[in-house]
Amino acid sequence: DFNKRFSIFIIFFIAMLMYELGEYLGHRIAHKYFWEFHEFHHSATEMNILNSVRLSFWENLFISFPGAPFLVLANLLILKASSEGYWFIFFIYVFWILGGELFMHLGHSTTKIIFPKPFSYVFASPSLHWLHHSTNPKHFEKNFGRVLCIWDRIFGTYLDESHLKDITGFGVGKSEYNNHHPLYAYYILPINKLIKKFKIFFA
Numbered sequence: 753d754f755n756k757r758f759s760i761f762i763i764f765f766i767a768m769l770m771y772e773l774g775e776y777l778g779h780r781i782a783h784k785y786f787w788e789f790h791e792f793h794h795s796a797t798e799m800n801i802l803n804s805v806r807l808s809f810w811e812n813l814f815i816s817f818p819g820a821p822f823l824v825l826a827n828l829l830i831l832k833a834s835s836e837g838y839w840f841i842f843f844i845y846v847f848w849i850l851g852g853e854l855f856m857h858l859g860h861s862t863t864k865i866i867f868p869k870p871f872s873y874v875f876a877s878p879s880l881h882w883l884h885h886s887t888n889p890k891h892f893e894k895n896f897g898r899v900l901c902i903w904d905r906i907f908g909t910y911l912d913e914s915h916l917k918d919i920t921g922f923g924v925g926k927s928e929y930n931n932h933h934p935l936y937a938y939y940i941l942p943i944n945k946l947i948k949k950f951k952i953f954f955a
Contacts, residue, residue, distance in 0.1 A: 760833050764841055767826040768848060769900075774819025776903040779896040786814055788945035792937060795927035799882060803860040808942045852899045860885075866913045876901040883911045887921040 782790040789811035796803045826845065833841035858865055859881030867877045876897040884895040894911045897904045904910035928945070929937045 757838055760829065760836075760838060760841060764826065764829045764833070764845070767822055767829060768845075771819050771822035771826055772898060772900045773903055774822045775898045776896050776907075778816065778818040779898075780893075780909075781818065782811060782814070783893060783896075786811065786946075788949055789814065789942045791924055791927060791945075792929050792942060794885060794924050795929035796885070797921070797923035797930070799860055799862055799885065799922055801857050801861040803885075804856045808938055810939075810942045848899070855899050864916075872901070872912075874900060874902060876904070877913065879916065880911065880913060882919060882922070883915055885922045886919045887923060887925065888918055890918065891915065 789808050792808040792811065793803070793806050796806055830842055830845050833839075855876065855878055858878035859876075861878070863879075865878045866872065866880070867875055876895065876899060880895045880901070883891040886892075891911060894909050895901070895904055896909055901910055929941060932941060
């Protein structure tokens, strides 16, 4: 029974690591291939806790795909573990998901939160996400992680808290998203920008 419980926990742990990898890759894909959608999120010129949900309708459809198979696997394991009475797996999962939401909101807030070492070697300190939104070119394409910072460390996109002092502003310079009605920016502008991109690409 212990071996079975331990096996389920290990498989679940790996599934969550892979889910975080999927979230990381989805975020990088959004920057590289669907920036026209993701720019809406980065167009905010100040950090605000509500920026965490400043995502266009279309981006929500696209960037969730890389992590989806791993999240499905994790949920299947939750169902199996729960049906066999291993409720501790369920509680770990809920804690992980809620923790991820908390990290996301705090990372966009004005409250500076840096985790102490060695905790920060594994978990992404929320305020390091400020670097991701910084207008300093040295901070571009950094700190994509959601809960964990290990994938940023592995793939060379990690910047630590020593760089926070170099932030001079937030957002995207002269973003078109800040020049239109919010509903137009939310639904229509991302599609128009993507169409324009592909017209140029295939011209």
